[in-house]
Amino acid sequence: MSKPGAQVLMTLRQQIASGELPGGTRLAEIPTAQALGVSRMPVRMALRILEQEGLLVRAGARGYTVRSVTLDDIVAAVEVRGVLEGLAALRAAERGLDQVADTALRQCLADGDALFAKGHLIEGDIAAYEDMNIRFHEVLLAAGGSQAIREALMRNDHLPFASVKALAADKNDLEREFRRLNYAHMQHHAVYDALAKGQGARAEALMREHANATLAYTDLLSGLSS
Amino acid sequence: MSKPGAQVLMTLRQQIASGELPGGTRLAEIPTAQALGVSRMPVRMALRILEQEGLLVRAGARGYTVRSVTLDDIVAAVEVRGVLEGLAALRAAERGLDQVADTALRQCLADGDALFAKGHLIEGDIAAYEDMNIRFHEVLLAAGGSQAIREALMRNDHLPFASVKALAADKNDLEREFRRLNYAHMQHHAVYDALAKGQGARAEALMREHANATLAYTDLLSGLSS
DNA sequence: CGGCTTATTATTGGATCCAATTAAGGGCAA
DNA sequence: TTGCCCTTAATTGGATCCAATAATAAGCCG
Structure with missing residues (x-):
């Protein structure tokens, strides 16, 4: 709660790595924000960073999907x-x-x-x-x-x-x-x-x-x- | 103007690459936002991305500085x-x-x-x-x-x-x-x-x-x- | 009955506002 | 005079609000 931003980032990373969010899962800002109990802002930051890291890929112009890793x-x-x-x-x-x-x-x-x-x-x-x-x-x-x-x-x-x-x-x-x-x-x-x-x-x-x-x-x- | 976000990102990248923003320059959100005529939000996004790319480094807990490249x-x-x-x-x-x-x-x-x-x-x-x-x-x-x-x-x-x-x-x-x-x-x-x-x-x-x-x-x- | 167009809705990007944290500067005391 | 503490200002992070855009669905016309 002290650092929502870092918290969201860690949680999403872990959920992706653990397979809790399997490849191809769509990640929209609002649902994930609600699911994690924070506002859209830290989620937005986290999604951008995770995209840069290659864990997410853009789904057209609408949000991201979890990268399918073979x-x-x-x-x-x-x-x-x-x-x-x-x-x-x-x-x-x-x-x-x-x-x-x-x-x-x-x-x-x-x-x-x-x-x-x-x-x-x-x-x-x-x-x-x-x-x-x-x-x-x-x-x-x-x-x-x-x-x-x-x-x-x-x-x-x-x-x-x-x-x-x-x-x-x-x-x-x-x-x-x-x-x-x-x-x-x-x-x-x-x-x-x-x-x-x-x-x-x-x-x-x-x-x-x-x-x-x-x-x-x-x-x-x-x-x-x- | 159609895409402030991408515009800010491109501008900062170019200014860093061209040396217009030399290594060590401090980049705060508010001044850069005013200088580019946009709000703080696209600047924030751009700074995060540029940090991920390695062009910026964090200056303690306060903002970023342009990376000095030797x-x-x-x-x-x-x-x-x-x-x-x-x-x-x-x-x-x-x-x-x-x-x-x-x-x-x-x-x-x-x-x-x-x-x-x-x-x-x-x-x-x-x-x-x-x-x-x-x-x-x-x-x-x-x-x-x-x-x-x-x-x-x-x-x-x-x-x-x-x-x-x-x-x-x-x-x-x-x-x-x-x-x-x-x-x-x-x-x-x-x-x-x-x-x-x-x-x-x-x-x-x-x-x-x-x-x-x-x-x-x-x-x-x-x-x-x- | 089907295709095209339009309208509505879902969703992202941007702006402004607010809170929290930290650094700096000044003042007071030793 | 110097060092420490307190106060204040600056700056970042988060939340909410608003606008723009694209997708989907429905309705109308052919």
Whole structure:
């Protein structure tokens, strides 16, 4: 209630991401405003922003509809994330890691090693891995030292499932997740090795491939529009 | 007057791109609204959109300031454009060119050849080359067949000087421009050759390098903030 | 009976008004 | 004289109102 604008934006984002508003749903100002208990103004702002982010598309001259996102869309967005993070890794390797970045990355690797050392995963480990994973990618991006890459990535990550933060782990099959996440973590190790040795091309190629590790195809197939 | 909203947006974009509103300039709603002769509402919309596009940054909790764009920012944005168009080229090569794309690209090459055949450039040729250049990049992007790449590029191109459309030709030194644009056109030829032969990696590498052809460093150095 | 035209309604965009928040400046006290 | 607090002004965000526009439905004419 303190910030209706931000509230509306968050709510709509969440409803779109969660599938509560499936692709193709028409969003008019007045009904949504009434549904959320605010005036039309914050809704208008939110709709414009969500359009800019690519979550909504204009329905002719009359309002917006929720974007229908296909599996191909997600794969393409992940591919884009791959080349962008790859470029960040290339630049980081060429510039060299500074002290704090090096320490942070080593910490990420150690945290991951601790998770996998016991040979299996327990429920809380998924969240711990996600946290470490986000940190790793964030540090790497910062080490790339390019505002343009950061912005392009932030824009790209608006798409549901495309972000690093949405790695869609299946908590019901911890055995399978162990292998998947362990593989991803090994890629982290390899990327760090390449960075430390100044091997830009290798770091880039690894990060490009690593983007695919986010995808858990079978899980994604359910709950997609069109 | 028919469309105050779009008018305000266009005007502000142009004033920012032209340097009439230099980096760091504070933009408050009321003064700009009065200056443009409209109410605060379309200005508010425009400011939000321009913030999303990255042309404005928030000044604390009070209004926006025009983003200061450095030469490094532009180089980084061009680098990002390179990897994105490179990815589009890679995908286009792997998917294969369809009939209309192939024809359109050949037409672009022929148009360019005609321009350079006479051994020198005349004033109107610059505009003709720009037109052909935009067409070439557009067709290639379409051939990549990825909405994610297109969106990432569109967002990246909002930055002044970063877009394909801003190749900053120096009309006072047509001799130098002849060599520069001819080189760029040769890269177009090479990219098409790679595409036609299904050489994805080659096409990608060429497009990545080709992005740099937009930059005319000496011309850009003047008129930049900070 | 069907197509075209017109009228009505739904919906967005713009303007003005109001409240809330923050920054700045001045005054008072130590 | 300086620092802190209080008051005031400026500016943004939200709500309501009004106008313009497009879509839909109904009625009339062919």
